[in-house]
Amino acid sequence: METLQYLITGFSVALTPMNLFYCFLGCLWGTMVGILPGIGPLGGIAILLPLTFKMDPASSIIMLSGIFYGAMYGGSTTSILLNIPGEAASIATCLDGYQMARQGRAGPALVVAALGSFTGGTISILALMLFAPPLAKAMLKIGPGEEFSLMVLALIIMSFVSSAPLLKTLAMILLGLLIATVGMDPFTAYPRFTFGTLGLANGIDFVPMAIGLFGVSEILMNFEEMAKVGVIKPAFRDLFPRWKDLRDSLGPISRGSVIGLFFGFIPGISHVVSTFISYAVEKKLSRHPEEFGKGRIEGVAGPETANNATTGTAMVPLLVLGIPAIPATALLMSALLIHNVNPGPQLIQDHPAVFWGLIASMYIGNFVLVILNLPLVGIFVNLLRIPYAYLVPSILVISIVGVYGVNSNPVDIILLGFFGIVGYVLRKFRFDMAPLVLALVLGDKIEMSFRRALTTSEGSLWIFFKSSFSKIFLIAAALILVLQLIAWLAGFRTREKEESP
Amino acid sequence: MGAVREKTGDMVISGILFSIGVVAIFLSRFMPPGEFSVPGPGFFPTLLGTFLCMVSGIQAVRLVARKGGRSVVRIGHPHIWATLAALLGVAAFFETLGFIPVIALFVFFCLKTFSPLHWITCLLVAGAAAAGAFLFFNVLLGVQLPPVRWL
Numbered sequence: 140m141e142t143l144q145y146l147i148t149g150f151s152v153a154l155t156p157m158n159l160f161y162c163f164l165g166c167l168w169g170t171m172v173g174i175l176p177g178i179g180p181l182g183g184i185a186i187l188l189p190l191t192f193k194m195d196p197a198s199s200i201i202m203l204s205g206i207f208y209g210a211m212y213g214g215s216t217t218s219i220l221l222n223i224p225g226e227a228a229s230i231a232t233c234l235d236g237y238q239m240a241r242q243g244r245a246g247p248a249l250v251v252a253a254l255g256s257f258t259g260g261t262i263s264i265l266a267l268m269l270f271a272p273p274l275a276k277a278m279l280k281i282g283p284g285e286e287f288s289l290m291v292l293a294l295i296i297m298s299f300v301s302s303a304p305l306l307k308t309l310a311m312i313l314l315g316l317l318i319a320t321v322g323m324d325p326f327t328a329y330p331r332f333t334f335g336t337l338g339l340a341n342g343i344d345f346v347p348m349a350i351g352l353f354g355v356s357e358i359l360m361n362f363e364e365m366a367k368v369g370v371i372k373p374a375f376r377d378l379f380p381r382w383k384d385l386r387d388s389l390g391p392i393s394r395g396s397v398i399g400l401f402f403g404f405i406p407g408i409s410h411v412v413s414t415f416i417s418y419a420v421e422k423k424l425s426r427h428p429e430e431f432g433k434g435r436i437e438g439v440a441g442p443e444t445a446n447n448a449t450t451g452t453a454m455v456p457l458l459v460l461g462i463p464a465i466p467a468t469a470l471l472m473s474a475l476l477i478h479n480v481n482p483g484p485q486l487i488q489d490h491p492a493v494f495w496g497l498i499a500s501m502y503i504g505n506f507v508l509v510i511l512n513l514p515l516v517g518i519f520v521n522l523l524r525i526p527y528a529y530l531v532p533s534i535l536v537i538s539i540v541g542v543y544g545v546n547s548n549p550v551d552i553i554l555l556g557f558f559g560i561v562g563y564v565l566r567k568f569r570f571d572m573a574p575l576v577l578a579l580v581l582g583d584k585i586e587m588s589f590r591r592a593l594t595t596s597e598g599s600l601w602i603f604f605k606s607s608f609s610k611i612f613l614i615a616a617a618l619i620l621v622l623q624l625i626a627w628l629a630g631f632r633t634r635e636k637e638e639s640p
Numbered sequence: 641m642g643a644v645r646e647k648t649g650d651m652v653i654s655g656i657l658f659s660i661g662v663v664a665i666f667l668s669r670f671m672p673p674g675e676f677s678v679p680g681p682g683f684f685p686t687l688l689g690t691f692l693c694m695v696s697g698i699q700a701v702r703l704v705a706r707k708g709g710r711s712v713v714r715i716g717h718p719h720i721w722a723t724l725a726a727l728l729g730v731a732a733f734f735e736t737l738g739f740i741p742v743i744a745l746f747v748f749f750c751l752k753t754f755s756p757l758h759w760i761t762c763l764l765v766a767g768a769a770a771a772g773a774f775l776f777f778n779v780l781l782g783v784q785l786p787p788v789r790w791l
Contacts, residue, residue: 309695310692316688362723532751535727563720
């Protein structure tokens, strides 16, 4: 009953004309970002992030999360029509979705993907709504020791799931944590690494760094692969699936929802993991596993549902614990921090309009996305006909406006270019940017928790092993690290054996 | 477009990261370290700098010890330098000339460099894009942008 009342409050926030507009804008931009292979959800969020600074916190998070879950919807369109995943989590959809399109069944694939996304999205929002408040109450009891252990676990999990080699990921994490120390010390206001300049007193500006590392570097990488592709374009009348398609999709959609929900709660587990697990489950349970990869509708329904079911629950660690579980939520966290809204156990208590407004807007956004991705799919698909060379200037102009709009300082445009080239070079040599940004966002919090814990315990490290939560987090982090080290050492020895004469 | 051996690139990046770690440790010496029970501002940067030196050092040693490694990374497409030069130009003239002229020039330069469009088409598209961007960001979204100063 209480939850219903809060939800009604949330809808009163989300249904204001401006917030409806921002939700629509976020979903639209997210869908475009999901469809266009040249820019991912991280770049899409980073680019619009500075434009939200003038908005109130609820509006800001409504628009940015619209981009986040919008990209999950949009990614399936190019997977099905082009065999090009719009974003990484749509790779599994390519396997059967494109084959269905080649068989003249693009319409049913798109409809089932949209229905699955809608179902998964709705269920994950329900889960967020039901689990977050009691979890937040439980988390109010955790102290600085547990906070520190949990954040270390999040970073270690990130090093585990990153596609880059272990040492490179660890280096990026440490670099991000070090960059976060630039500026005033959070306890004593002592200037660190400022070199006497006022410009660095508040630290290195996050916005040009994020947009440069994700948005601009993506553009620079894509210059090497600019090519037009042929597009399968279904007519609206061909969109309708058969009754058999809907019946066959029911089971995968149900199972995909559960898989996505479960994996969304685990920090560091991205959408890609849940989609592939869903695909594997459907193939295993199918009476015709040999037909997977040749146009089975279950191969589209399950992964797309899991993808969107991960989205809502992936917000739980951010909103309840103040720990971004995946890189996209790290950017959402930076948006909240800029508005002086601290995500964590106190968020629901201190800023109920932000939390419940976000939940309500996610319900609204889910409906908006079905409309954008079905009847209007033809319009979005035409975006793909635009040569990348024409899209580049528009993306760069948005980036320039974004960084300049924060501080009205042209030096930020130079920083944009600088971080763009840094991101390009690092990505070329297989360094992952996501751990760097995650560590940058968490850096201050980790240091504060660590120092506060040591002050409380008068220098005793046992504070990190006192409570059960803290023990569990640190043991899990140590186990993951040890497993990775073993795998790394084994790989190193194998490589040595192969290369010796 | 140039090519760099992946091993060489990795070595250079490891060297840079190691240097960043060394600089962090060196500069942290001038910050109050505090005590273990009350860590000061220099404590955490020293710790991080040390770990960064260790990780990048291990990476560098591993690269030196590894035999082979002849794979090559293609780097430096011409459009990249054009983009960076254009961004520098925007930064240099943004507040002197104003948003609309600079963005129009920027879009014109990008379209002429990246696409086969005729220069008149590029000019028209650039002008429209700059005006449209000003209306959208400044008027609709309220982002403060430098006005045209030389009119």
